[in-house]
Amino acid sequence: MSPIEAPTIEPVSPERLAEASVWIAKLHGDARGRAIEEGLRRWLQAHPENARAFELATEVWDDSEQLRSVVPFRPLRHVEHRPRWGAMATALACMLALVIVGVFWLQNVGVVATAVGEQRQLVLEDGTRVFLNTDTRIVVKYDKEARRVELRRGEALFNVAKRHDWPFIVTAGDRQVKALGTSFVVRKDVERLAVTLVEGSVLVSPVLPTLPEQIQPTIDAPGSIEQTPVTTALEARKGAGEFKLAAGQRLTFDAGAVTKLDTPSIEKTTAWRRGQVILDDTPLQAAVIEMNRYNEAKLIVADPDAAALPINGLFQAGDSAHFANAVAQAYGLVVIERGNEIVLSGKPIQ
Structure with missing residues (x-):
């Protein structure tokens, strides 16, 4: 292969990224204090690559902050319970620690x-x-x-x-x-x-x-x-x-x-970057195809009469069970789980 003229950048090792993610988890957790902040400072000074790893991990953390609670199917009445930020930050930080190697x-x-x-x-x-x-x-x-x-x-x-x-x-x-x-x-x-x-x-x-x-x-x-x-x-x-x-x-x-x-x-087009699927008058069959992209358990619409039902709302990508239950409640359908399938059955009530 011909040599590349652009300057190359050495990759940050997965080990350093993992360490950086742990420090971010500590900083956003409930136990943050002077000892943790001083420990981070010492870690950043221990090796030049640590600062680079921390910067990259911080960018991923900032992206993950955009994740929102699931807003269920619009026809449903819903009271949103907001978790305390400290607990939410700890949960997101733990998630970051698991996926940062990616x-x-x-x-x-x-x-x-x-x-x-x-x-x-x-x-x-x-x-x-x-x-x-x-x-x-x-x-x-x-x-x-x-x-x-x-x-x-x-x-x-x-x-x-x-x-x-x-x-x-x-x-x-x-x-x-x-x-x-x-x-x-x-x-x-x-x-x-x-x-x-x-x-x-x-x-x-x-x-x-x-x-x-x-x-x-x-x-x-x-x-x-x-x-x-x-x-x-x-x-x-x-x-x-x-x-x-x-x-x-x-x-x-x-x-x-x-x-x-x-x-x-x-x-709507980039909602997947926030872990979301936004549906706007989307026919149920098309909505099911979209939700199935994110889960090995596949949604199935059993009755052809339900395939064209309009679906509106914001759902968590991969949460097929919540999606099925919301649709079933809104249109009087029945949810049947069998093996690796989630079936929406019954005649819709419109």
Whole structure:
């Protein structure tokens, strides 16, 4: 492999990250005092890498603070019981101590995957941060020409470090997303691919072999969002043009359907980063598919008459049991647990 021109950064060891997470747990626990603060100070001074590990672990802690209590199905009456912050901080810190080893530096080439219900944060060698959602697999390959990431399945959010001389390209299926310094989400399902731009700008185009200049697709002035006509030779290869997205826009490719451009709620699109699933008049069958992404125990809608029921609310990703009980209570369904399945049965009451 050709040498990489960008400066490399030595990874922080999992051991130091684990130690840092323990100190964060102590700082946010009820027993925090002068002894703990002085112990942390001594630990930070013991080795230069300790400060770096603590900084990275603190960023993950800050992200985890965004986790909220589950807001159940909207038709239900609910009184929220707020736990004391000290207890909540200790619980979140313990969670951080368990998952911090999943946050690491990835250099040059690597394959990273998450299991069903698992999420992970990566820091690539150029400082780009990648957040992997449940059941996701990526391949990272940096060289002197470009920073390349292939999303083979699942969903990932990319906060790209700005390097105008070093393009950042994400490939998913037969499409690629090119950015210099921006934030965007790519989701690849079996028959659907969606690119959502959080901020900055990206260019979405087909993955094609190099073609002569006269048949390359073109883009209108910055800010235009439309499919640009291409020559017959290019259409014969993939049949698609290039799209330049503006912040807040989502481009969706569905098998056998027309390419769709819309502007969804960014909060809803990135809710998984906070461990949440936000549903807004989502048909029950589609809501079940979304919830099933995060749990090995699969939800099943037994009665076709219930499949189109509108679901609204905010749910904890992976909490399929709470979701099923909330829907059942709202629509008069019955929850049946059998093995690795949670079945919503019965005729709905509307």
